[in-house]
Amino acid sequence: MRRRALDAARASPRGGRTAERASSRSSATPARARARSSASAGQVDPNERAKFERDAALWWNETRGPFAALHAMNPTRVAFVRDAMREQFKETLGTNAMRDALRGTRVLDVGCGGGIFAESLARLGADVTAIDAGLANIEIARAHAARDPGLDGRLRYEHVAAEALGDRGETFDAVTSLEVIEHVSDPMGFAKSLGKLVRPGGALFLSTINRTARSFAFAIVGAERALGLVPPGTHSFSKFLTPGEVALLASRSGCEMRELAGMVYDPIRNTWALSTDVQINFIAHCVKAKESTKKSKD
């Protein structure tokens, strides 16, 4: 098993080579990736990115293939983010119909992969920018969104790093980075660059897998090796984060964790549900202080 220190910084190549990799990708490559690749080129792990790009063409296979589990999980993540945002921004979103719950918000999805989550947010009315470090992912996501005329103008994909976006000075009502942070080599630096992109009073959503005996048994042994729900090598146990660690990362990025929910899988019905059980998958809602308080702990 590959072991990496939690915040081992790695020098990583920038996006230029990625395009070549993607275009030479062979569709015969065995499925190897489940979650999204990370988008912040500063912290992105080149091995991780390559892993996801090989399977980019399979992003939108909902029922089979490496991303089927993510498709099954998506409605649960959307429900959590939707309800948390409705609650947090109730002054502005209170009158929106449920099918339009997020109209009037600007959201950034970091590590969007094929756009599974980003498309859902855009359909709920949000103005979505979605970024990913893998060019192949971005191309697949763009092609898929283009087939639904209803998404026109509500969803922009960019092949850019979170840091670069932060340097432009852009901020968003909400920044989401789901099933991503366990794939980056420098979670601290990554979280900080996300924190910068959240406007004061905005929301940051992070989801990942807990580092527990049960998550090892289910996410590594069960899902990857025994059942083949996700391809072997998708996750490395040492990169999983506990809710406490996520709270700390958020806090150092200027955001306080407000709500935490577990996501549990029902293998019989192939559905996920929110739960108080955060032993395996969990999702966190963090809020950036209204007055941007400077916390320089670098």
Added chain:
Amino acid sequence: MLSSISRRFASTATSGEIRDVVIVGGGVAGAALACALRRNEATSDLQVMLVDANDSIKRPLKDAKPDARCVALTPRSRSVLDACGPRVWARITENGRVRAFDSMQAWDGVGGGHVSYAASELGAEALGHVVENSLILEALEREMETLGVERVGKASASETRAPRESEAGALAEAKISVDEDGKTREFDVRARLIVAADGPKSAVRKSAGIKIAGWGYGQRAVVGTVRTDRAHSTAWQRFLPTGPIALLPIGDGTYSNVVWTTTPSEAKRLAEDVSDEEFAQEVHDALQGLGAYKSPFQENFDRFATLRFFEDAVNQAYKPLVRVTRETVSRAVGVPVIESAEEDTCAEFAPRFRYPPFVSPAGTDTKRGSFPLSTHHALSLTKPRLALIGDAAHVVHPLGGQGLNLGLRDAELLVNAIARARELGQDIGSASALAPYARASVAANVPMMAALDGLQKLFSAETYPVTFARSLGLAAVNATAPVRRKIAWYAMGGA
């Protein structure tokens, strides 16, 4: 009226336009789906097109005799119709053509055992309503008009195409052919979701390559209308070895709808060869156990004394039996007896057997017909951008008129799934969005199909041990209030 009808034919759709939902088939399931989609808050902004092979339906004349094509609508189905529009039910019932039935009696035509249950046991007013199919459809079509559903009449979807796997997310396409005054106009429409509601021989299902599994019964059902000597509000069902005969009250209760399942040759004779008087006589004999329909083991119902005695004995013994059993068990495990109200309800008096009313001809202007029976189910109910509902998805044995009820249930479940998908920002035609519909529909339909099929098989046996055991079983069920209530609950659509 005429101008409004012709306006609805003239869909202005031209090639390449996009609709959110294209429903192929304008029967009750398809029409209810269209209305419910417009009514549901989460789906009301969707653009819905309904493609119907038929012209618009005409309202039955006020004084016309009841049509033979009827359904025993469950309370659950009624709530689906209420979700289609607040005026739908009022329109169906306004001419007094609908009859509520508040009790049900099913009995074994050979062994003599029976089960009766009443809506009052569940605290409900009615077990269901007997309604002519055409009334429901007419009310739904008017509602579609009110709601502005784009209805393309006299049209068919000659070709439907779901996206290939390599272009996930692409819209589906359908080629629509409309008959406009003898000329055929064709146009293509692109859709987020195509719904096949085009009946048991669904062309959409076939073009999607979805196979069905099932079997025929080698039987036909004869439907007709008769008069009864008194107004009644009971659904009567006698199980004969050749199949069940059901008598359902309709209109003011002095008319009744007959659904008689039997062998193909008998069905042909009853539907085509005999006169109205002879048909009514046969129905009368079959229900009363006279003439050719006498039980081989008993001369007539009055002589089922042994069975009635047994039923009464069970009743008398039941309450003490429950108490003794409970006390014994309590003593054995060393806990005090828990007295509960359930004990009293357990020992409710078993409903006595009642004789169905006498039957006479309804008049010369009533029609009879027959149709073959089969049970089948599509091997999958959804594909990306395609959902099957109603008879396109499953055909059931028509015992109790469950086919139309299940179709309405499908419409409800599909609207729920689409509404959920929209509130989660899903593409309404995606596999993930449709999965909850498929799961819920199978969960609702398969037990019903199995139960109807099992009843059919159970009652086709004629040998004495089987029929005796069957009748004892029925008597036991009849004497057990919780079981009766559970059956009534299922019969009411689990509402």
